[in-house]
Amino acid sequence: MTALLTTNLGEIPLLGRGKVRDLYAVDGDLLLVATDRISAFDHVLATGIPGKGRILTQMSLFWFDLLAEIVPNHLITAEVAQFPAALQPYAAQLEGRSMLVKRAKMFPVECVARGYLAGSGWKEYQAGKTVCGIPLPDGLLDGSRLPEPLYTPSTKSEGGAHDENISYAATEATVGAADAAELRRLTLQLYARAAAHAESRGMILADTKFEFGRTAEGIILADEVLTPDSSRFWEAATWKPGGAQPSFDKQFVRDYLEAIHWNKQAPAPGLPEDVVERTQAKYLEAYRRLTGRDLKL
Ligand SMILES: Nc1ncnc2c1ncn2[C@@H]1O[C@H](COP(=O)(O)OP(=O)(O)OP(=O)(O)O)[C@@H](O)[C@H]1O
Ligand SMILES: [Mg+2]
Numbered sequence: 542m543t544a545l546l547t548t549n550l551g552e553i554p555l556l557g558r559g560k561v562r563d564l565y566a567v568d569g570d571l572l573l574v575a576t577d578r579i580s581a582f583d584h585v586l587a588t589g590i591p592g593k594g595r596i597l598t599q600m601s602l603f604w605f606d607l608l609a610e611i612v613p614n615h616l617i618t619a620e621v622a623q624f625p626a627a628l629q630p631y632a633a634q635l636e637g638r639s640m641l642v643k644r645a646k647m648f649p650v651e652c653v654a655r656g657y658l659a660g661s662g663w664k665e666y667q668a669g670k671t672v673c674g675i676p677l678p679d680g681l682l683d684g685s686r687l688p689e690p691l692y693t694p695s696t697k698s699e700g701g702a703h704d705e706n707i708s709y710a711a712t713e714a715t716v717g718a719a720d721a722a723e724l725r726r727l728t729l730q731l732y733a734r735a736a737a738h739a740e741s742r743g744m745i746l747a748d749t750k751f752e753f754g755r756t757a758e759g760i761i762l763a764d765e766v767l768t769p770d771s772s773r774f775w776e777a778a779t780w781k782p783g784g785a786q787p788s789f790d791k792q793f794v795r796d797y798l799e800a801i802h803w804n805k806q807a808p809a810p811g812l813p814e815d816v817v818e819r820t821q822a823k824y825l826e827a828y829r830r831l832t833g834r835d836l837k838l
Contacts, residue, residue, distance in 0.1 A: 542838060544577035544589025545638070550631050560585050561594070561770060567625055567641065570617060574639040575765070579820070581794050583703075587811035592838035594638035596824045597768040601640070603832045604735065604767040611734060612727050614762040615642040615754065645754025645763050649697050650712050651704055652724050654732030656690040657747035658683060659773055659786065661706055674708040684747075684775075684782035690732055692725045697752070723760060724753055735767050742830050744789070745780055747773035769827055789827050793819045 548563045556564040560580040565572040575594030578585050598619065605614045619640045621632045628635065655662050662672045663683045670677055673693040694712045695704040713721040728751055739746040749772035752764035765771055769790035780786060788795065797816045828836050
């Protein structure tokens with residue numbers, strides 16, 4: 542099995558390529574195709590992880606279904622046979638890794654929920670005992686559980702720039718008070734539901750990022766949801782605050798990149814075969830653990 546690094550859908554208008562997904566316009570809707578590209582330290586690596594796009598797409602679908610009782614989402618269908626006729630010649634590329642979705646007007650805010658301190662949250666806490674300006678108690682460590690889950694929005698930066706944490710007041714100024722409150726309410730409710738599910742499967746959902754948009758019907762959950770690319774999942778059994786927790790998916794990749802002393806500047810290196818295989822196994826394990834199902838790649 543080889544990794545699909547870029548899709549090619551002939552005449553179908555390409556709207557853009559993110560680090561991982563390729564986006565196409567299909568009539569008035571959107572086609573999101575998750576490739577097997579993998580990024581680390583904000584760069585797409587030269588090697589892909591075979592099947593990763595399928596695993597992440599199937600994981601998103603699992604969560605959309607579980608969370609539909611909380612908020613409607615953008616999914617039209619992920620069944621390639623139900624895609625418009627113009628896409629049928631590309632079925633082999635699309636199978637299992639694509640979603641036809643309603644095109645929404647996206648809110649320019651990344652809706653992050655954090656139940657634990659890590660990453661940029663940990664950095665900000667070290668600097669001044671706050672996260673997104675919210676004051677926190679003394680004595681928390683890298684990886685500590687927060688007294689309660691926090692809504693910590695960030696800017697949605699274009700073209701690979703770093704997202705920046707912003708205050709709640711800044712989101713009110715951007716989207717208006719009513720929508721800001723609704724995004725916060727939905728984000729925290731979705732996080733609580735997803736974290737409880739993860740916990741029931743022996744995993745910690747440390748934090749996650751949602752993106753919402755608006756259609757004629759109102760606010761909907763869009764983008765990908767609760768994949769290892771948008772979330773930090775930790776093994777509950779080995780969780781130990783006081784340092785970076787092993788990443789459920791990309792740990793082997795990060796370890797390898799640190800070991801070869803890559804300077805984290807382009808061009809990004811490729812990965813050796815064993816790191817690719819172990820990483821693929823880790824993504825499959827995450828899928829199996831979270832959904833209770835096996836995935837045939
Ligand atoms: N239903 C939707 N309607 C309109 N835009 C959407 C919808 N769902 C997702 N999007 C947008 O599609 C884009 C998906 O791109 P993708 O996440 O692959 O790349 P990116 O966000 O540009 O870069 P990165 O690799 O850093 O995530 C995002 O800009 C997202 O906000
Ligand atoms: Mg994105």
